[in-house]
Amino acid sequence: MQAALSFYGTAVGKKMVVAVTGLFLFLFLLIHMLGNLQLFAGPEALNHYAAFLHSKPVLVWGFRVLVAGAFALHILATLQLFLQNLGARPVPYRVKRTVEIDYSSRTMIWSGPLVLLFLLYHLLHLTVGSVHPDFSAGDVYRNVVTAFSLWPVAAVYIGANLLLGFHLKHGLWSWFQTLGLAHPRYNRWRNCFAWLLALLLATGNIAMPVAVLAGWVD
Amino acid sequence: MKLTLHIWRQRDRGDRGRFVTYRLDDVSPHMSFLEMLDVLNEQLVGRGEEPVAFDHDCREGICGACGVVINGLPHGGFPGTTTCQLHMRHFQDGDEITVEPWRSKAFPVIKDLVVDRSALDRIAQAGGFISVRTGSAPEANSVPGPKEAADLAMDAAECIGCGACVAACPNGAAMLFTAAKISHLGLLPQGQPERERRARNMVSAMQREGFGACTNYRECEAACPKRISINFIARMNRDFLKASLLHGRERGGKRQAR
Ligand code: HEM
Numbered sequence A: 001m002q003a004a005l006s007f008y009g010t011a012v013g014k015k016m017v018v019a020v021t022g023l024f025l026f027l028f029l030l031i032h033m034l035g036n037l038q039l040f041a042g043p044e045a046l047n048h049y050a051a052f053l054h055s056k057p058v059l060v061w062g063f064r065v066l067v068a069g070a071f072a073l074h075i076l077a078t079l080q081l082f083l084q085n086l087g088a089r090p091v092p093y094r095v096k097r098t099v100e101i102d103y104s105s106r107t108m109i110w111s112g113p114l115v116l117l118f119l120l121y122h123l124l125h126l127t128v129g130s131v132h133p134d135f136s137a138g139d140v141y142r143n144v145v146t147a148f149s150l151w152p153v154a155a156v157y158i159g160a161n162l163l164l165g166f167h168l169k170h171g172l173w174s175w176f177q178t179l180g181l182a183h184p185r186y187n188r189w190r191n192c193f194a195w196l197l198a199l200l201l202a203t204g205n206i207a208m209p210v211a212v213l214a215g216w217v218d
Numbered sequence B: 001m002k003l004t005l006h007i008w009r010q011r012d013r014g015d016r017g018r019f020v021t022y023r024l025d026d027v028s029p030h031m032s033f034l035e036m037l038d039v040l041n042e043q044l045v046g047r048g049e050e051p052v053a054f055d056h057d058c059r060e061g062i063c064g065a066c067g068v069v070i071n072g073l074p075h076g077g078f079p080g081t082t083t084c085q086l087h088m089r090h091f092q093d094g095d096e097i098t099v100e101p102w103r104s105k106a107f108p109v110i111k112d113l114v115v116d117r118s119a120l121d122r123i124a125q126a127g128g129f130i131s132v133r134t135g136s137a138p139e140a141n142s143v144p145g146p147k148e149a150a151d152l153a154m155d156a157a158e159c160i161g162c163g164a165c166v167a168a169c170p171n172g173a174a175m176l177f178t179a180a181k182i183s184h185l186g187l188l189p190q191g192q193p194e195r196e197r198r199a200r201n202m203v204s205a206m207q208r209e210g211f212g213a214c215t216n217y218r219e220c221e222a223a224c225p226k227r228i229s230i231n232f233i234a235r236m237n238r239d240f241l242k243a244s245l246l247h248g249r250e251r252g253g254k255r256q257a258r
């Protein structure tokens, strides 16, 4: 306990908690996406998959608890680090230029909370159904198609997943660096890896609202 | 050439400080940045004003004393260059130049452009040493070590402790400095006995000084006048993780009751 506290008491320790929980959340999202892509296989496939999940409450609730825990730790640690950073430069520079920072890395602290807001909406929308205009429990396929037929809803899903892609483009690269996985021989692949997986997740998720809007799925 | 300088002036730690604008008419492009400030100071003293205080010592890029932020970048942002090695030929006639001290909670301004960087010394004291027996110098070749590790240790050892990494980091983190010091000793055979303790103690010391946390922006690496790589930060993280996981667990040398 003492050891865990002194580990978490340092910026490096907190950052490692962010990295491990971030990777876990990413892996969850990947599985979630692969499952949902059965939208393209038709109503039976998707509804059958949903029914299968609901017949395994231990599995579903186990995942929910783990994901919620990972979210809580991820947010707690990033918030603490953010506050630490705010305090580290009480007098700002009058002129400050940067050389390496890109859009993704600069906006982590905004893309994260926005994704969280979206997630809450998404849960009320397609899990609970309370903000869905025409929700019928069990018919996941229909719920998704009617939801995305409204272009503002589809736009929110597309926008949120673009943000998530940016979050992951920096996050997945960061993941290696934070956990000390660096070697000149492999370093250039870390960025490719981050780009590829961020793109994979974002396009996979965005494909669904786009397909409904375009009328490829109905 | 003619220059307009906006320089941070602050009487002492308690003073709030302000920018003051100065004009210089006769700057030679062959001067170093510090020589340009010397010329300004001669004029100020001639007019009976207080000269601009700035830190410097070797003026050849090896002591790490001379850091200031020039137009928004530490040491002016030229690759592998300290302020004392920066020449005025990189500027143009008529340029406006803003000169500020390092800004960090851990580096209080002492006067004008001079900051107190002893926070870095305290991090080094927490683990930047090896325990050696005193006595006559040992035979140089009696401790074998791989050439690659020695080269890498030398790359880390190039850190002159100037603090540009902290000044450049949008979070005011001191990761690159600390990582360089941890790696420099951790790569050498003589640094092994304290390796894990060193990583834990120096990372904790960094926390106590009020520096920020790394978000992998890589600004430190770009600002470092010795071009030290953030690979050392990954190495520090690795050492710290290992030390934290294994801390106090290495007691399996005797058969234990189950
Ligand atoms: C939706 C799921 C999310 C995933 C998959 C995810 C993934 C990641 C990953 C992999 C990292 C990099 C860890 C590292 O620095 O080594 C990261 C960092 C971060 N995340 Fe998330 N994250 C998610 C949601 C959030 C949320 C909801 C927030 C905020 C409320 C957030 C805020 C941050 C911040 C501030 C960082 C640190 C950025 C930095 O150090 O530059 N993330 N995330």
Ligand code: FES
Residues within 6 Å of the ligand: B055, B056, B057, B058, B059, B060, B061, B062, B063, B064, B065, B066, B067, B082, B083, B084, B085
């Ligand atoms: S004065 Fe020594 S490094 Fe510049």
